[in-house]
Amino acid sequence: MPQQEQERQSRVITRPSNREPRRFRVSVLNDDFTTFEFVIMVMMTVFNKSMAEAEDIAETTHIHQKSTVGVYSLDIAQSKVAKATEMARAENYPLRFEIQPE
Amino acid sequence: MPITQTANVTGALVEAFGIANEKRNEFLTPEHLVAGFLKDRDFWDAFCKCGRAEALEAEIYQYINSLDKTPEDKELSIEFSAQLKEMFDIAGNAAASAMVNAVQTHHIIYAIFQLEDSYARFYLEQNLESSIPDFLNSLISLSDDEDGGVESGEKLARYLTPVLPREIVGMKDEADRLLRVLCRKTRSNVLVAGGRGVGKTALAGGISDRLEKGKVPDMLKDYLLMELNTTAILSGTQYRGDLEGRVHSIMESIADQENIILYIDELKSLGGTSKTDDGSKDILSLLVPYMKSGEVKFVISATHEDIKKLTATDNGVLSLFRQIDIEEPSDEDAAKIIKGILPELSEHHGVKYDKDVTAQAISLSRRYIQDRCMPDKAIDLLDEAGAYAQTRHEKKVTEKTVAQALADICRIDVAASDDQTKGDLYNMEEGLKKKIYGQEKAIRQVSEAILMSKAGLLDNDKTIGSFLFVGPTGVGKTELSKVLAKQLHVPLHRFDMSEYSEKHSVAKLIGSPAGYVGYDDGGILTDTVRKNPYCVLLLDEIEKAHEDIYNLLLQVMDYAVISDNKGRKVDFRNVVLIMTSNAGARYAHKAAVGFDRTANAGEAMAKEVKSVFAPEFINRLTSVVVFNDMDKTMAGMILDDKISKLQGRLDSKGITLEVSPEAYEALLKEGFSPAYGAREIERVVNSRLTPLLMKEILFGRKTGFTASVKYENGEFTL
Structure with a gap:
């Protein structure tokens, strides 16, 4: 319980952002080398998609060059993308993702 | 770039991992870390002074619960999240630029405040009422304790345990006196003396109870009674000086706290009752300066024997204390005390105690148990009786049960205290x-x-x-x-x-x-x-x-x-x-x-x-x-006895002994001696009868025959 309302302007912060954290959309991009199966696997393991959802995303990517995977906090978005990208690079796939603020 | 972090930070990180593990999150995030910090008493208190800790906690957990959970059947692997890594980077730089060699809590928190679009930062800011620099400052003074040679708050907990408050019956005067002594300016130390089982430790519980309820002099109102764990102090000290250093740092932090009364349960545990070779290893002598100065208040319990031993070796220590003697309670008081304890015992053993067992336990234990004092020996007896009943699945503790328990404790035959004996x-x-x-x-x-x-x-x-x-x-x-x-x-x-x-x-x-x-x-x-x-x-x-x-x-x-x-x-x-x-x-x-x-x-x-x-x-x-000397009737009875004993030994071989009347008379005559009594008869039997049988058993008919002993012409024959 706030005893007294303190003056907010006396705060010294390096960047003036007290907005609510933004949410970020993660999209997966198409390429000619990454296999269907791999994309599905990544969707299921890293992004917790079901088989059906994963297939759907893979299809859409193939057709439309880009497909939305999900909306997350920045931290999670970055972390998941990093993980998926690393997995792809390990298999020599050039799979790429995009993170955009919502 | 500093490569270590303080214990507080590590502790928070460990807690964070625990939470992530529990929730089966794949990433360890700054939010987890904040939750980990919130579990630390000092951090929580510091945040409470600057903002709303509960709200912060609630929001943090809300976020954590929204994170993806790895399914049960999949193996869980936890990684640092992107922002967590970023945070550690920033914190490391901050510590380096502050020229310290370990990352401290306030570096971490500062780093969180630098993150963009971070929920951890957002929630911290939301719930902080004072300014960020003020909060960081309060964290810095927390860290000061970590760096110093003084034991920090949480480490002190290793050596001290709070004395559990206990409502006690009686000993009111003693408790009052104890509290008065503690209020003194100098030598505010108490030595609680009494026999084993008289209630010294219980008194400490009672004092703790009064402190909690505020029924103490004003001066002592904020004080806490804490028990010093002497074995913890000794454990791990290997080198000369380790023990001294540890004791001093512990005492310093206790003195700093300014509201601790130190309770030590047995004078013996401090050593000091027998000098060791180098004479430097007993804790008691290390504590003496603090007893003298009055920075810390001591309450020590001891038996009269231990005190005697102490005066024998070192007279000076005793003068630092005021001694309070605890006497054995009277039977009525003991009964009251037991009445208070009985419900606990009842519950523990799952049995009911009869009405009269209290009085019986008191009188029996007073009579038969000598090496301990009331009320403990009576309580002990009732406890044992309860266990006795419990193991036999009896529902009630009766006078008989108590008698049986007593028999076990003092090794007297049950029959001795039973009515059967009559x-x-x-x-x-x-x-x-x-x-x-x-x-x-x-x-x-x-x-x-x-x-x-x-x-x-x-x-x-x-x-x-x-x-x-x-x-x-x-x-x-x-x-x-x-x-x-x-x-x-x-x-x-x-x-x-x-x-x-x-x-x-x-x-x-x-x-x-x-x-x-x-x-x-x-x-x-x-x-x-x-x-x-x-x-x-x-x-x-x-x-x-x-x-x-x-x-x-x-x-x-x-x-x-x-x-x-x-x-x-x-x-x-x-x-x-x-x-x-x-x-x-x-x-x-x-x-x-x-x-x-x-x-x-x-x-x-x-x-x-x-x-x-x-x-x-x-x-x-x-x-x-x-005692009468031997007469003929007596001799006769003894002879019969000896012969039947011999028969008993022969029974196992299936041999029956028959003594003819003449042989009997002869034996009696030879064996009867008022001067030498019954032993002579035994000697006669052994020298006359048994040799005859001996040969037969070993070399002759061996077993299963009837030996007829006859007397003819001064000789025994078979």
Whole structure:
């Protein structure tokens, strides 16, 4: 319980952002080398998609060059993308993702 | 770039991992870390001063719960999230630029405030009311404790435990006095002294309770009673100086806190009652400066013996304390105390205690348990009774249960405290007569004395009976003692006084004085009686003992108590003391010549006894029991007994013994000797009968035959 309302302007912060954290959309991009199966696997393991959802995303990517995977906090978005990208690079796939603020 | 982090940070990280593990999150995020920090008391308190800790916690957990959970069947692997790595980077740089070699809490928090679009940052900012720099400052002073050589708050917890508050009955004056002493300016230390089990530790609980309820002088209102864990202090110290350093840092932080009363449960645990080689290792001497200065208030409990030992080695320490003695409570107070404890015991054992068991436990434990004090011994007895009932799946604790529990504790036969014994006592005289032949008078005297004692008609401060058995050798003096012990269901302890005929023998019985070899071994007699307070004590051939032993016995017979070499008192009130003597045995034999034997034998013996033993010795005896010498009937009965015993041995071989009447008479004639008693008969049987059988058993018919012993022409034949 706030005893007294303190003056907010006396705060010294390096960047003036007290907005609510933004949410970020993660999209997966198409390429000619990454296999269907791999994309599905990544969707299921890293992004917790079901088989059906994963297939759907893979299809859409193939057709439309880009497909939305999900909306997350920045931290999670970055972390998941990093993980998926690393997995792809390990298999020599050039799979790429995009993170955009919502 | 600093490569280490402080214990606080590590602790928070470990907690964070725990949370992530529990929630099966794949990433460890700054939010997890904040949740981890919130679990630390100091951090929480610091945040509370600057903002709303509960709201922060709620929001953080809301976020954490929204994160993806790895399914149960998949293996969980937790990684640092992108922002967590970023955060550590920033924190490391911050620490480096501050020129410290470890990342501290405030570096971490500062780093979180630099993150973009971070929920951890957002929630922290939301719930912070003071400014960020103020909050960071308060975290910095937290870290100061980490860096310093002083034990920080959480580490101190390793050595101190709060004394659990306990409502106590009684001891109000003592508690008041204790609190008063603590209010003093100097030497505000208390030494709580009392016997084992009298309630010293309980008093500490009571003080804690009063502190909690505020029923204390104003000066002490914010104080806490904490117990010092001496083994924790000692553990892990290897090198010289380790212990000193540790004790000093602990004391410094306690003194800083300014509201701790230090309770130490046993003076002994501080050492100091026996000097070690280098004399530097006892905690007590390290604490003395703090006791003197009054920076820390001490309450130490000790037994009177320990205090004595302490004054022997170091007089100065005691003057730093005010001693408060705790006496044993009266029976009414003890009953009240027990009433308070009974519900707990009841619940623990799952049994119900009868109404009367409290009073019974108090009186029984007062009578039979000597090495501890009330109220503990009564409570102990009730506890044991409860366990007894519990293990036998009985639902109630009755007087009988308590009696049985007592038997276990003090090793007295259950029968001794049972009502059944009355039957045995009634038949005791008869039972004795069956086993001992021809000593009706003696048996009667002894039985009477014992029954009187059991009925409570005799003086309670004496032994059950002190008897001097006199008579010729081999008429049953030792035998009577054995049989008596069996009838009373107590052990028989025999001491042959011919082994104690020298001056130093007293030391064997009650222990050597301090400084002599064998001081620690104790005395045979005192140890025996202490372990078996209910017994028949047989001192054979008392006239052979050294006169110092007589003096010892004088005290036993008069006051039923001896102090051993260590000063402990041994209770003889439940001992039947029997001393045997052959003094005047030869006179019994002599008196036989020419006169009516029985009358004069007795007189002659009595006279002789009076001249051999000092009057004050005889005076203290319950009675002098004169044993009749052997007469023919007695001899006959003994012969029968010996023959039947022999038969018993032969039974296992299937051999039946038949003694012809002539052989019987012959044996009797040879064996009967007033001078040598029953042993002669045994000798005759052994020398005449058994050799005959011996040859047959080994070389002849071996087993399963009937041996007919006949007497012809002065020879025994089969």
